[in-house]
Amino acid sequence: MxxxxxxxxxxxxxxxxxxxxxxxxxxxxxxxxxxxxxxxxxxxxxxxxxxxxxxxxxxxxxxxxxxxxxxxxxxxxxxxxxxxxxxxxxxxxxxxxxxxxxxxxxxxxxxxxxxxxxxxxxxxxxxxxxxxxxxxxxxxxxxxxxxxxxxxxxxxxxxxxxxxxxxxxxxxxxxxxxxxxxxxxxxxxxxxxxxxxxxxxxxxxxxxxxxxxxxxxxxLQSAEASTLVQRVFSVNKGQKTAVLAHLIKQHQWRQALIFVNAKNSCNHLAQKLSKRGITAEVFHGDKGQGARTRVLEGFKSGDIQVLIATDIAARGLDIEKLPVVINFDLPRSPADYMHRIGRSGRAGEVGLGLSLIDYDDYHHFKVIEKKNKFRLEREQVAGFEVDDDQSEAYFAPMKPRAKPAGTGKKKKNRNQ
CATH class of the missing domain: 3.40.50.300 (P-loop containing nucleotide triphosphate hydrolases)
Structure with missing residues (x-):
């Protein structure tokens, strides 16, 4: 150092x-x-x-x-x-x-x-x-x-x-x-x-x-990273798209970069947002290089407001003053989480890294927190609160599993 x-x-x-x-x-x-x-x-x-x-x-x-x-x-x-x-x-x-x-x-x-x-x-x-x-x-x-x-x-x-x-x-x-x-x-x-x-x-x-x-x-762990705010919203299973559309309309972000884990998920999510009145372009490995270049240029110029992408956009994508990055799907690798949200809050600009987690994502997000050494408060979106029967699983500390009776080796009696 x-x-x-x-x-x-x-x-x-x-x-x-x-x-x-x-x-x-x-x-x-x-x-x-x-x-x-x-x-x-x-x-x-x-x-x-x-x-x-x-x-x-x-x-x-x-x-x-x-x-x-x-x-x-x-x-x-x-x-x-x-x-x-x-x-x-x-x-x-x-x-x-x-x-x-x-x-x-x-x-x-x-x-x-x-x-x-x-x-x-x-x-x-x-x-x-x-x-x-x-x-x-x-x-x-x-x-x-x-x-x-x-x-x-x-x-x-x-x-x-x-x-x-x-x-x-x-x-x-x-x-x-x-x-x-x-x-x-x-x-x-x-x-x-x-x-x-x-x-x-x-x-x-x-x-x-x-x-x-x-x-x-x-x-270096640059002080500039503090300009990036991280938030995580707990949602009911099956409601991620509704919550995402609500947030985009509510906040009226100038631009938003949304990450999913699979190529077909890009197109699927774009179609579902379209039905809710939100136009989005997609960016993934199956698109030809010419099409990928045109999409990136459109996003950089501001002509494209919402871009749905796989992790090929998690590195090397430099969008000036990008206000928000949203994890619709959590990245498989905890390291990729930081690279994804790092597309916002660059060069000292204020940015937001936002993740949507349902019941199936909860434990993986805890792994992401542990590996990256942070802990975020679980928030909820007004009007999309988590059902009562799931709230304990989301917000309560993990309880240790009871050890099944009759399993495991008996301790050896040292006096024998």
């Missing part, structure tokens, strides 16, 4: 005036905790392990030092062949697109146009191969598509100066371990390596120990 002082401005971090000017244009008023604690070390060329709450500004934390490094090189236009100088690996298509967009935005005023290319699956590979010709300064990639491009000789990784593993926990949980190992074997031994992750299971810790060279470790 580092105790470097936290500068109050981006200029204090050591960033060049051109980048500071661009950040001011983007209305980045001051560095977030993860930015102020990491950027000075990254400008020094140190390896780093960074952990912070979702929405804390990790993308700017790792991309701004890379852009400054490229800008200050003696030969900023030294791209050649099909090499890449700085590689950012991410777990999903949406995150690849989002990170590349942000990097291009940050580099808007830098001379000699820094070339940033995003490569990911689900779309034709040919335009990406063309974009990589002549070399690239920064490539943002998903592991599978990157290896496809390597095998086609569309990109070479032997000149990489900086490697960033973003959302490392998600990358490993999605089963990219083998692909990641294959990519690491193609990289030069001497490079700066940055690993960012919201959680640190054993696989991530082992990877960091193996890959990084005397890294700085920055583990």
């Amino acid at each position: 580092t105790d470097k002082t936290s500068p109050t401005t981006f200029a204090d971090l050591g960033l060049i005036p051109t980048l500071v000017e661009r950040l001011e244009e983007l209305e980045y008023s001051q560095p977030t905790s993860i930015q102020s604690h990491t950027i000075p070390y990254l400008l020094e060329g140190r390896d780093l392990v960074g952990g912070a709450n979702t929405g804390s500004g990790k993308t700017a934390a790792f991309s701004l030092p890379i852009l400054q490094k490229i800008y200050q090189q003696d030969k900023p236009n030294s791209r050649r062949g099909n090499t890449v100088s700085h590689l950012i690996l991410v777990p999903t298509r949406e995150l690849a697109s989002q990170v590349a967009y942000n990097v291009k935005s940050y580099s808007y005023h830098l001379r000699n146009e820094i070339k940033t290319v995003a490569v990911f699956g689900g779309v034709s590979v040919n335009p990406q191969m063309l974009a990589l010709r002549g070399g690239s300064d920064i490539v943002v990639a998903t592991p599978g598509r990157l290896l496809d491009l390597v095998s086609s000789n569309a990109i070479k990784l032997d000149q990489v100066q900086t490697l960033v593993l973003d959302e490392a926990d998600r990358m490993l949980s999605l089963g990219f371990t083998e692909e990641l190992n294959n990519i690491l074997a193609l990289l030069p031994e001497k490079k700066q390596t940055l690993l960012f992750s919201a959680t640190f299971p054993e696989k991530v810790t082992t990877l960091a120990q193996h890959l990084l060279n005397e890294p700085v470790e920055v583990q």
Whole structure:
């Protein structure tokens, strides 16, 4: 854990005036905790392990030092062949697109146009191969598509100066371990390596120990997370849709992101909300990449007010000032709960993470609370109170089970 002082401005971090000017244009008023604690070390060329709450500004934390490094090189236009100088690996298509967009935005005023290319699956590979010709300064990639491009000789990784593993926990949980190992074997031994992750299971810790060279470790629970309010409403079984529709109409949220656990649940819930006068779009893995992109762009622009999504939207989706995230279905993984609600309350904005639980969800939500180390009051929605015969199960403490008579081994008599 580092105790470097936290500068109050981006200029204090050591960033060049051109980048500071661009950040001011983007209305980045001051560095977030993860930015102020990491950027000075990254400008020094140190390896780093960074952990912070979702929405804390990790993308700017790792991309701004890379852009400054490229800008200050003696030969900023030294791209050649099909090499890449700085590689950012991410777990999903949406995150690849989002990170590349942000990097291009940050580099808007830098001379000699820094070339940033995003490569990911689900779309034709040919335009990406063309974009990589002549070399690239920064490539943002998903592991599978990157290896496809390597095998086609569309990109070479032997000149990489900086490697960033973003959302490392998600990358490993999605089963990219083998692909990641294959990519690491193609990289030069001497490079700066940055690993960012919201959680640190054993696989991530082992990877960091193996890959990084005397890294700085920055583990933050940002105070900015307090701008996200969490609430949980207990409802009767079968009444979730009615309660959801009531809340949307009552609060008239500018936008709402609703999570369910299955692709067919997205369409089913959208149809049920439509019957109640609420129009919703859906976002899941069965939609083609073009359709997914159009839906996300519509949601980001505000043209779509209600979006129903599976967990592919739980990472890498950055919607400015999203007022509320609703768990219609609880996530299977307690870690995914934090990633879901983290789509709201980002960058210090006030947000709401709301969960609907019925009798079948009650015990799983207790597991989510225990794993994430919080405890929420169970609330009810006026007009949709829980039936009396279920209220004790919802709100009373769990009673220990009575041990069945005649089971278990008898204690051995030590005097025999």
